[in-house]
Structures are given as structure tokens and as C-alpha cells.
Amino acid sequence: MPHDHHDHDHDHDDFHHHGMSPSGHPYRADNDEPLSYWQVMEIAVRELLIEKGHVTPAEIAAQIEAMDARSPANGAAVVARAWTDPAFKQRLLADASAASAEMGFDIGGLRLIAVENTGDVHNVIVCTLCSCYPRNLLGLPPDWYKTRAYRSRTVREPRKVLAEFGLDLPDTTQVRVHDSTADMRYIVLPARPAGTEGMSEEDLAALVTRDSMIGTGLPKTP
Amino acid sequence: MDKVRVKSMMPPGHVRAPAYLRGRTGVIERALGEFANPELLAYGHFNGPKKPLYRVRFTMAEIWGDAAEHPDDTIDAEIYGHWLDPVPDTP
Numbered sequence: 001m002p003h004d005h006h007d008h009d010h011d012h013d014d015f016h017h018h019g020m021s022p023s024g025h026p027y028r029a030d031n032d033e034p035l036s037y038w039q040v041m042e043i044a045v046r047e048l049l050i051e052k053g054h055v056t057p058a059e060i061a062a063q064i065e066a067m068d069a070r071s072p073a074n075g076a077a078v079v080a081r082a083w084t085d086p087a088f089k090q091r092l093l094a095d096a097s098a099a100s101a102e103m104g105f106d107i108g109g110l111r112l113i114a115v116e117n118t119g120d121v122h123n124v125i126v127c128t129l130c131s132c133y134p135r136n137l138l139g140l141p142p143d144w145y146k147t148r149a150y151r152s153r154t155v156r157e158p159r160k161v162l163a164e165f166g167l168d169l170p171d172t173t174q175v176r177v178h179d180s181t182a183d184m185r186y187i188v189l190p191a192r193p194a195g196t197e198g199m200s201e202e203d204l205a206a207l208v209t210r211d212s213m214i215g216t217g218l219p220k221t222p
Numbered sequence: 223m224d225k226v227r228v229k230s231m232m233p234p235g236h237v238r239a240p241a242y243l244r245g246r247t248g249v250i251e252r253a254l255g256e257f258a259n260p261e262l263l264a265y266g267h268f269n270g271p272k273k274p275l276y277r278v279r280f281t282m283a284e285i286w287g288d289a290a291e292h293p294d295d296t297i298d299a300e301i302y303g304h305w306l307d308p309v310p311d312t313p
Binding site for chain 1: 238239240242254257260275277285286291292294295296297298299300301302
């Protein structure tokens, strides 16, 4: 366990001597460094928009809250619906933007494509040029999704990358990598796990992991 | 399916045709409609002509040759029409 440091002396007076928090980790430094160029630009534009009456601070705070509230639970709800409702699944595969908007998860000006995993095909999503990600359904991307290693290796050696995520695919499965290079965003529709017959949509959604919708994992089994 | 080759030019600017696909041949997986051209948008030209966008499917063998991890695996990417040349089917 990362918080067990039995070799450390957790005597109360020692915390301050060693600059450690009671959990045994260093305190985070105060952000006293000067603002970057872009931080200054953001503050200037925001203050001007407020000063000129285009937006209010409350509207900005509400928008940040709405953006932070998006999570993989949205995508999991869409996947569970597709598993239980064949007509919805058809609509999702035909036009994923419209189908997810139906459930209240609007993607705005972008377009969403759902790609389906089957017995023979496994899909995985990457953005080699930057970090395009279906934020309306999955929230903010994980840090590894934005790394040069994931972005460059997933198009070159996807099977090795997937194996590092714990996903070993047989040679008989075709891997389809989707590079989000332009205006589309992608979500993987994972295959419904065996042994889930008769489960409710809500219980099924709990099996759908974020990584299973990026393609770097599979749904949990009950 | 329509065979296309990504142009192999390397112009400066905000280009979204990835370098690793330039000069490579694939098939059009689907047409996506017309979209604003990022090569103009990036420089503040918001009303330039729209460009057709396609999803093009490449095999790993086509992209990486003998170094491909698994030749029949594929990569799909979105490529704008002005970056694609048609490749006639050779009989």
C-alpha cells in the first residue's frame, strides 16, 4: 500500500522536520511562480468578457462545473442502452452524435462515431496529432492518452500496447486502430460480456469501464 | 471500395493529414460530408471553402511494410479530400 511507510518514523514532530504531510508525502509547493503567457492571456480575455457584459463570473463557474461533471458514467449509460435496446444500437452505430444526444449527452459541434467490437474485431482509439477525446461521454482524457508514447505506439504496435493494458488478443482477432485526425470523435461499443443475460440496464452500465470505451480494456464481468 | 493515396507533400502549416500516412494507399471507409479546412481555420480564415472529409482505412502492412506488427490489422484516419488522389484499380 502506497501509504504504508513502516520504515519511516511517523512521530508527530517529525512531519514538520521532514516537510512531510501526516500521510507521509511531501507537501505540495505553493504556486508562487509567475503566470505564463497563456495564463495572462486567459485572465485578460475573461476579465474583458465580464467587464463588457458578455458573460458573468457565475456563468463561467457553472460552465466549468458542467465540464468537470462529465464522466465515463455518461458513456457507460449509452453502452448499456445499446446492449439492451437493439433499435438504439442501430441508431448509435448509424449516428452516434444523435443517439447520445437522445440520452442528454450532446457533443455540440463535433461528430461522434461508435465502433463496435465483435468476436473478430477489436477497436482502439488514439489521437496521434493531439488528444481528441469524446469528452461528452467520457469526461476528461486520462493523462496516458495524451502521452507521446501512447499516441505513437498505438498506431505502430497496438497489440503490444494493449498487452501492457492487460489485454492479450488472439491472432484471429483483427485490431482496428482509429486515429481521430479531424472532426470526428470515437467511442468503442464493447461486446456485451457473457453471463449478463437478464441484467438491468443500470447493472450493466456498472460493468462498462472507461478503458473499455477507449478500447484499451474490456468490460468487467459480473 | 474506392482506393486512394494520401499526397506525399510536406507543406508547412496546420496540416491534419498525419505524416505517417502520407504517400500511403488505403480505401475509403465512408464519406463524412464537408468540413471547414483546418489549414485555413488555424490562421483565422473562418469563411474559406469547405472540404470533403473521408475516413480512409489502411492496412498495417501498407503503412509499416515488413515491420508491421500484424499485417492485416488496420488504421482508420480522417483525411480531407484535397489530400487524396484516386488510385485506379489495376486489372
